[in-house]
Amino acid sequence: MEPRIGDHLARIRRQAGMSQEALAERSGVSLSTIQQLEQHKRTSARLATLSALAAALSVDTTALMGNAAPAVDQREPDAMPIGLVGVRRALTPVYGLDGQPLDADPAGLPPTVAGVTTAVRDANRVYHGNDYAAALAGLPRLLGQARALVDTTSGDDQATAHTLASRAHQLAGRLLIQLRQVDLAHVALDGALRHARHSSDQLAGAESVAAMCWLLMRVGRFDDARALAVRTADQVEPKMSKATPADLAAWGFLLMKAAAAAVRDARRDEATELLDLAAGGAQVLGDRPNPYADVAGNDFSAEGVHLMRVESAVIAGQPARALALAERVTRSPQVTPSSRQRHRLDVAWSYVQTGQYADATGVLLDLRDTAPSWLRQQPYARTIVAELVDTRRRALSAELAELTSLVGYAP
Incomplete structure (x- = not known):
């Protein structure tokens, strides 16, 4: 049988000379969760949980997952x-x-x-x-x-x-x-x-690579996604003094994908460095239109980079920081609707993690009204709704019951 996430976790923890209790204290993950994973009573965990454990053990998230992408609870x-x-x-x-x-x-x-x-x-x-x-x-x-x-x-x-x-x-x-x-x-x-x-067309290739990186992250191949995005960004990096909006958009979007993969792989410092580099390119782009926004889902811009900082804070288990960053978001026509909707889920999740349940519900209800088809397809939304349901001590409100039905969550 192929090693499971609990096998990798136990082996790496022992190699680090760390007890389960010490790992729980350092990572912020509950002792019961660590025990259930190592005893195979649980075979999957949320990405934020895996990232916290990996950071505490000073390894990449993929080291805990091995070849078993199902270790991420999608x-x-x-x-x-x-x-x-x-x-x-x-x-x-x-x-x-x-x-x-x-x-x-x-x-x-x-x-x-x-x-x-x-x-x-x-x-x-x-x-x-x-x-x-x-x-x-x-x-x-x-x-x-x-x-x-x-x-x-x-x-x-x-x-x-x-x-x-x-x-x-x-x-x-x-x-x-x-x-x-x-x-x-x-x-x-x-x-x-x-x-x-x-x-x-090198830039069309860069667009395709960015989409492939998204796919690799969806199946848990964070290191592959990061390496591919960084390598391709190096290949298409423009000279800032001569860079066209197309050059900047293709290069900057790859840096954003690399940062997204890095933070998921517990490489938080690297993710910050990549986003700082992308922010410099976004400043050069300024208010000039991103030519790929409509044809490649590329929303590289100052706001797009800032939204990725919010997402990185969520993945790193820093909901209060994520909310503080979200307050400084400025709306830009360069950001695609799906990216802005994904950001709203990050805000909802951070509200849940900080005990602001009514605010979280309000975000989800707004998405229900503005993007119901998109919301229905999001496992992230299902996870947030599940957390909200778990906090209820009384019967579900009509609005929360409607949300559970929309996202397909059965309490």
Whole structure:
């Protein structure tokens, strides 16, 4: 049997010459939680718990997890199969001996660069509007158009076609990550990287890498995500005196992904250094529009970096600091709706951890009203609702009962 999280925890703790009681005191994690993990009465823990234990033991979070990504309690919702057959077919087309895809439409008009550019932008707008059902329904056609454009163009137009195909696959990957279809998301993002390489568009490649880093973090591969983001950021780092908004956005977003992975892997000082570096780039970008905000989910900006500082404080188990940082957030059009919504969950979680339950409920109710489809897909929201339910000594209020139903939590 493959070692479980409790096996790794017990081995590393003993190597450090630390008792369970000493580890509990140093990490802030309860003694009972440590005992249950080491006795395999619990086989998973929240990321903040693992991060606290790793920091106390002076190891990376991945050292506690080993190869067992399920050690992170993601509280994943049920799979969402609706519409995935068409997406899978579009991502893995079948070609005949003549090199033509099985689903080719010989009578159809060939797509144009302008038409696919508009289609990619419109599809991203639907995605950022949290209409996942519509975005999923439109993916097969979008991917088919992008593939056909690559197949029917040449020269400079084909390089552009590959860039557009990369962005179409990026969108597919990001949507599939949201829907917890991680294996299919990996296929999509592999396609995004492949098309980016064919396009020789380094910045499109950087966008694809950033999405892949998000996927790696979702499956617990924090060190891989950090290393990939840092390596790619080094490859695309611009000269500040000549940097365009596109250069800055691609580079800075990778630094943000690297910081997110680092803090999850208990590398808190490194995460701070990466965010400080990103903040310098955001200052150079200033108020100039980020050209990737609509087509790559890239919200690199001064506010985007600050939101990541809030998230880092949450992961580090510092809810009071997270709330203090959140008070200094200034709204910017450069931040995507999903990033701002994710930030609101960080605020809700910090309210719960500091005993401000009514405020936490208020944040969730606001998200229920403004982004119900997005909220329904978030394991993080389910965890927050579970914590709120556990604090109740009386019957659930109508609002809290509605939230448990929306996020799929059964008390």
